[in-house]
Amino acid sequence: MKYDVANRRIWFKGKILNVNDAKVNILAPTSQFGLNVFEGIPCYWNDEEKQLYAFRLEDHYNRLIRSAKLIQLDCKYTKEDFKKALIDVIKANEYDENLSVRQTLFVDGFGSWGSEGPVEMFVAPISRGRTSTEYNKKGLNVCVTSWRRISDENLSPRIKCGANYINSRVGQREALRNGYDTCLFLNEAGKVAEGPGSCFFIIKDGAVITPMLTDSVLESITRDTVILLAKDKGYKVVERTIDRTELYTCDEAFLCGSAMEITPVLSIDKYIIGTEDTGVITKDLHLAYLDAVRGKSEEFKDWVTPIY
Ligand code: PMP
Structure with a gap:
């Protein structure tokens, strides 16, 4: 009840x-x-x-x-x-x-x-229920939406305000109409920005790559968490502009956010990413994330505040 x-x-x-x-x-x-x-x-x-x-x-x-x-x-x-x-x-x-x-x-x-x-x-x-003891994150089929991400010159994506989510909505509705699970936005320069409610990473030759904070993205806390967890695990992390064509040839890709956690991307515009299974690095980072958020990681214990 x-x-x-x-x-x-x-x-x-x-x-x-x-x-x-x-x-x-x-x-x-x-x-x-x-x-x-x-x-x-x-x-x-x-x-x-x-x-x-x-x-x-x-x-x-x-x-x-x-x-x-x-x-x-x-x-x-x-x-x-x-x-x-x-x-x-x-x-x-x-x-x-x-x-x-x-x-x-x-x-x-x-x-x-x-x-x-x-x-x-x-x-x-x-x-939101309890975290499953089994790794069970389902991957998503994603398209690049024809809508552009809002920019710092008009309605900054850095501001987490209700009105900004109408831009997210039109991209998401277009994706669903066309049979995809969600979308990725390009920014006004035509470079990869983020999802409608999440940030975005690709893995290429073992490096963990994400757009810069000046590429029209929210200053996501999960994005920052992933960067720190990946560095801690010894992965090379690069914040740089990502071209659209890199989406189709990367080894792994995932969306991340407080609600999505770390969600693998299976395909982008119907190009299959990697092996169609969850990528190894994506899963590794998600498991590290689940330890950190539940206060199970001594190293990142200062990230959590006990409620009771
Ligand atoms: N980008 C957008 C547009 C979002 O709505 C969200 C969710 N708040 C994110 C990124 C991820 O941000 P966070 O990791 O802080 O939840």
């Missing part, structure tokens, strides 16, 4: 409420224009320790503050308030499984897209 969506409790404007009682006016700028910034914060259950760990909380909050600053949302809540709200709402739900916690600063009230405020917050955990 406690995991039913209808029974979920969320933190909303300073109170913990049933999700059905948390209401925003239809004329609020967040409803009308997607005027909000947010984080999807992964939390992982560690069954041996009977502990729930939030992953790279400080980094998520730093990015949330940067997003708010870039679109001039003046927020009354501090980082300590963010953290307390997240812990309180998880405890109120007594979760003992993996979560994605949506933590959003939004413009409330009756203003327009130019409104200064009021800036409010909600924190809504979404339950």
Whole structure:
């Protein structure tokens, strides 16, 4: 019962409420224009320790503050308030499984897209079950969408705001319409950027390669995690511009993000990647990721914050 969506409790404007009682006016700028910034914060259950760990909380909050600053949302809540709200709402739900916690600063009230405020917050955990003991990540068939990724010159992909996801949506809808699982965006220079809700890596001759942060991508926390885990494992890591043709000839490819974790790409525009099975390096990195997020890696223990 406690995991039913209808029974979920969320933190909303300073109170913990049933999700059905948390209401925003239809004329609020967040409803009308997607005027909000947010984080999807992964939390992982560690069954041996009977502990729930939030992953790279400080980094998520730093990015949330940067997003708010870039679109001039003046927020009354501090980082300590963010953290307390997240812990309180998880405890109120007594979760003992993996979560994605949506933590959003939004413009409330009756203003327009130019409104200064009021800036409010909600924190809504979404339950995601427990991590399987078997490696069972399914790969995806991906296309390059005909839409371009938004750029720093108009709507920066560096800002994690609701409105940016309409660009993600048109790419994703095109992919689904054409029978693919998801898409990859090229940036305005025609170089590889990212997926609609994830960053992207290829493996070529043993090197782990990803577009640069200036290639029209979100400053993804999973991207950074993968880079650090790969270096720790002794792989060569390269951040550089990727050409479209490299997509079709790479040895392995994967998408990554807090929700996707590390998800292998099986084909791109129907070109088969590698052997069609999960790539060896992709799997190696995913297993290292699962250890890190569950607080099982001594080396990266400072990435996790215990909830209980
Ligand atoms: N790019 C986009 C467009 C995203 O929406 C996400 C998901 N937040 C990512 C990349 C991955 O970011 P993170 O690793 O911080 O979840």
